[in-house]
Amino acid sequence: MNGRTGQGNGRTEKIVAALDRVRVLGPHHPMLGDASLTLRAGDRVALVGPNGAGKSTLARVLLGLLPPTEGAVQRAATGVGYVPQSYAESLFPWFSVLRNVALPRLVGRREDAYDVARALADRILPGVDLRRRAGRLSGGEKQAIALARALASLGDLVIADEPFSAIAASSRARLRRVVHEELGGRALLLITHDASDVADLCERTIRLTDGHTVGASA
Amino acid sequence: MTGHRDAPSRGASLLALAAAIGAWWAVAQLHVAGRPLVAAPVATLGALSRVAPTLGRDLAATATRTGVGLAVGVALGLVIGVLASILARRAPVIEGLLDFARSVPPVVILPVCLLAFGYNELARVATVASGCVWTISLAVITAASSPRSARQEILEVAGTTPLRALVWTQPWESLGVLVVGLRTSASSAVIVAVVTEMIAGAERGLGARVIAAQIVGDTEGLTLAVLATGALGYSINVALRGLERRVRRFET
Numbered sequence: 278m279n280g281r282t283g284q285g286n287g288r289t290e291k292i293v294a295a296l297d298r299v300r301v302l303g304p305h306h307p308m309l310g311d312a313s314l315t316l317r318a319g320d321r322v323a324l325v326g327p328n329g330a331g332k333s334t335l336a337r338v339l340l341g342l343l344p345p346t347e348g349a350v351q352r353a354a355t356g357v358g359y360v361p362q363s364y365a366e367s368l369f370p371w372f373s374v375l376r377n378v379a380l381p382r383l384v385g386r387r388e389d390a391y392d393v394a395r396a397l398a399d400r401i402l403p404g405v406d407l408r409r410r411a412g413r414l415s416g417g418e419k420q421a422i423a424l425a426r427a428l429a430s431l432g433d434l435v436i437a438d439e440p441f442s443a444i445a446a447s448s449r450a451r452l453r454r455v456v457h458e459e460l461g462g463r464a465l466l467l468i469t470h471d472a473s474d475v476a477d478l479c480e481r482t483i484r485l486t487d488g489h490t491v492g493a494s495a
Numbered sequence: 496m497t498g499h500r501d502a503p504s505r506g507a508s509l510l511a512l513a514a515a516i517g518a519w520w521a522v523a524q525l526h527v528a529g530r531p532l533v534a535a536p537v538a539t540l541g542a543l544s545r546v547a548p549t550l551g552r553d554l555a556a557t558a559t560r561t562g563v564g565l566a567v568g569v570a571l572g573l574v575i576g577v578l579a580s581i582l583a584r585r586a587p588v589i590e591g592l593l594d595f596a597r598s599v600p601p602v603v604i605l606p607v608c609l610l611a612f613g614y615n616e617l618a619r620v621a622t623v624a625s626g627c628v629w630t631i632s633l634a635v636i637t638a639a640s641s642p643r644s645a646r647q648e649i650l651e652v653a654g655t656t657p658l659r660a661l662v663w664t665q666p667w668e669s670l671g672v673l674v675v676g677l678r679t680s681a682s683s684a685v686i687v688a689v690v691t692e693m694i695a696g697a698e699r700g701l702g703a704r705v706i707a708a709q710i711v712g713d714t715e716g717l718t719l720a721v722l723a724t725g726a727l728g729y730s731i732n733v734a735l736r737g738l739e740r741r742v743r744r745f746e747t
Contacts, residue, residue: 380653
C-alpha cells in the first residue's frame, strides 16, 4: 500500500535514529537527563514511563524539533511519520480528511499521494466521508486521521505519541492490527500507557524514569 | 423544549426594545437652553420620509468613504505588517514604533492629510486609512510572531522546508488575529470617517449632515443623522462578527 507493506518487520542493522546520553534542560528542571536509545529499521519499541518523565521530550529531540542541551543525536532522515500528543492541533482543519492523510506524500511530491491516502483512510477511518473538512470530525476521528497521516509518510520511522488515547476502546485492537500491517519495514517508537499497545505492537520496551532511559540497549 | 425557552426570550427582547424607545422618548422631553436634546421617536419617524433621499445619499457617501479607507488601510497594513515582521526579528524596536503610531489618534492626522492633499476626497480617505493601517500591521506581527505550530512541525518532520511549511500554514493560522484586527479597524474607520466629515467638511456624508443640522437647529434631522451613523457602525460590526465566527469555526 505504501510501497513497503508486509507482515514481516524487515529488520536490518540500519540505524534509523539514535540518542546518546542526551540531556535537555528546561527553565526550572531537567526535561530529559542522560537518555540513550537506538532505533534500527524494523524495530518496534515502546517508550513507557510516568507522566512528566520526558517521553514526549525524547520524541521531539529525535524528530529534531527540540535541540538537546548535551549529548549526541542521530536524527531520523526526513519523512518521519509523527502522531503528536496534540493530534487535533496538528491537523489542517481547512483541508479535507483525504488531503490531511495525503499530506506527507504531497509534501514529498508523490503522484500516489491520494491513492495511498485513500487506501489507508479506508482501513483506519471506515465510513468517514473523506471529502469532509477535518475540523468537523470528532476527537477520535481526528486522532485516527493523524495516525493514518503518519502511516502515509515516506521515511523509515514512525513516532506515535499515545496514538490511541482518544480512540474508542472497541476500535483500538483493529487499529493496532492495521498499524502493525502498514508499518512494513519501518521502525516504530510508540509512547503509551496502555499495556495492550505494548503487547500487540512492540517487541522491546524502554522505560523512562526521571528523564533516564532504562532498557534502551538494542 | 426549544420553543418554550424561545418564547420568554422573545418577550423579554420586545420589552427591552419598548423600554429603549421609552427612554428615548423620556430623553426627548429634556430641554436644555429651551431646546430638546433629541427629537422624540414619533417626530423622528415623521421626519424620515422628508429627509430619506438625502439621508440615504449621505449614508452611502460615508459608507463608501469608510469602505475605501478601510480597504486602503488594510492593504497597506498587510504590506507594512509583513515587512515589519521580517525586520522585527532583527530590530524588535519596530514593533514598539508601530505601537506608537497606532497610539496617535487618527483624527489628528487629518490636518497632516489636508496639508498634504488639500481639502479633497483623497485627504479624507487617507485619514480613514491611517486609522486602520497600524492596527492591521500589528495584527500581522502578532500572527507572525506566534510560536511554531504543531502543523508546521508536522510539515517539517515530513520533509518540507521551514519556508514552505510557513507558507502552507501561516496565512490560514493568521486569519483569526487578522479578522479581529479588521473588526477593530472597521470600528475606528467609521468614527474617523464621520469626524473627518465634521471637521474637514464634505459635500455629502453623515458627519457633514450632523454639523449642518446642528447649525440650522434641525433636531429631527440631527437625531436621524446620529441614528444613521449608529446603524452604519452597527451593521459593519455585525457583518464582521459574523465573519469572525466563520473564521473561528474554520480554524478548529
